[in-house]
Amino acid sequence: MLARLASASLRGLDAEPVDVEVDLSRGLPSWNLVGLPEAAVRESRDRIRASLSNSGFEFPLRRITVNLAPADRRKDGTHFDLPIAIGLLEASGQLTGRVADKGCFLIGELALDGRLNPVAGALPLVMHAKNQGFRSIVVPERNGEEVAAIRGITIYLASTLLEVVGHLSGQSPLQALCVSEPVDDACDWPHDMADIRGQHQARRALEIAAAGGHHLLMVGPPGVGKSMLAQRLPGILPPLTPEQALEVTRIYSVAQDHSRRPMSRIPPFRQPHHSASDVAIIGGGSVPRPGEISKADHGVLFLDELAEHKRAVLETLRQPLEDGSVVIARAADSLCYPARFQLIAAMNPCPCGYLGHPTKPCRCTVAQIRRYVSRVSGPLLDRFDLRIHVPPVDRDELVHGVPGEPSRDVRSRVLAARHMQYERMGEGRCNGRMTPTEVERFAKPDREGKVLLERAIEHFSLSARSYHRLLKVARTIADLEGCANLEARHVAEALQYREERM
Structure with a gap:
């Protein structure tokens, strides 16, 4: 009998769809895991065998073939344990109904006693399941805080394999995780x-x-x-x-x-x-x-x-x-x-x-100083x-x-300056990330400031990058003062922060 479940493989900060196919056929008892699995996935065989036995299920003594498709991409991560184990139970008839029809995505690492351990990359996996149109997802309980802010998909937390099986069979449904807003802890930094x-x-x-x-x-x-x-x-x-x-x-x-x-x-x-x-x-x-x-x-x-x-x-x-x-x-x-x-x-x-x-x-x-600075x-x-x-x-x-x-007073001025920059260039854009075109547009000094800049370029032999960075700093100084125009005094202060003795 064949069981097919949906899963995913991490690739950077994103996830790629993977089909977990479990087939039980006649022949000598064996286990074949194919589809370019990495070491953590290959070792899942022993974890799943012990977890099923210690949870009261029967490990099928059949010829077991587990395929992770597509077979030409490497698969890594312990989150494949849970879908493979559920696939074995479905293929052996110990779990009634097809999990694929329930629209439920499964991730979790199995301990030998059937507990669900947290997995790496739970957040990208939940976001992938949401984007793929799944209605719900079961994740280990200890990953709950990490994924609690995701909207658009019902998240169930489970602590054991038995809880997952009870939820999928409808005998003991899990409680859905309440969506929480990001914690407002911006003022909790201990250093003032x-x-x-x-x-x-x-x-x-x-x-x-x-x-x-x-x-x-x-x-x-x-x-x-x-x-x-x-x-x-x-x-x-x-x-x-x-x-x-x-x-x-x-x-x-x-x-x-x-x-x-x-x-x-x-x-x-x-x-x-x-x-x-x-x-x-x-x-x-x-x-x-x-x-x-x-x-x-x-x-x-x-x-x-x-x-x-x-x-x-x-x-x-x-x-x-x-x-x-x-x-x-x-x-x-x-x-x-x-x-x-x-x-x-x-x-x-x-x-x-x-x-x-x-x-x-x-x-x-002198030689030691030069060698150190170089x-x-x-x-x-x-x-x-x-x-x-x-x-x-x-x-x-x-x-x-x-x-x-105190930091709260300094932060208020910083926030006011950032607000000016966001209004000027868009949300999240600050002066330090201005492009050369934006520098020419938003950081153009007045006539006295230009004269001062010309002298600085000649005296300090500034590169084009240094010239633009100097203007960015001057623009920030003007923003801290609430000035729309870039004046000579802003350029002069910016020059003070170019330590040239290095």
């Missing part, structure tokens, strides 16, 4: 700007970076607050829209990363160690998974000790910084993941860290809109200074 004492220029640069989505590089001696500043950026960024929160949740679902709450409105903040490989940062593997730059989508990627990162890793960031996406190419396939992140980096000015310190002498030679290439430096020097905090400000301005 009020903790920063002094560092007025760095605070201002961080506010500009947040308002315009600009990339920021902070250079300074150890212990001056560079990492502390970077960790407070998500608290002043605009909250994610529901669409952005859904995209970020899809990325974390596919990556099987549970470090972030599903559908959170807080922008992601990723801080990989400087020993991370290029695959960890960009993404990849035999089955390509999202890397740190994709997990920081619509959020912040913070690279502390920038010069300590591998040169090859840093160079791979150049194209995603421009394109907002990364293409992971392998011999068998090529996948594109979003990477619209904001790069914040921090580094010391020299190996010992005290070059230019007012009291502590630098112990490095670890960060010119093309990568050119992609930072803001490059500032962070000096040591004044003793009086540190000991007797009052707390800094």
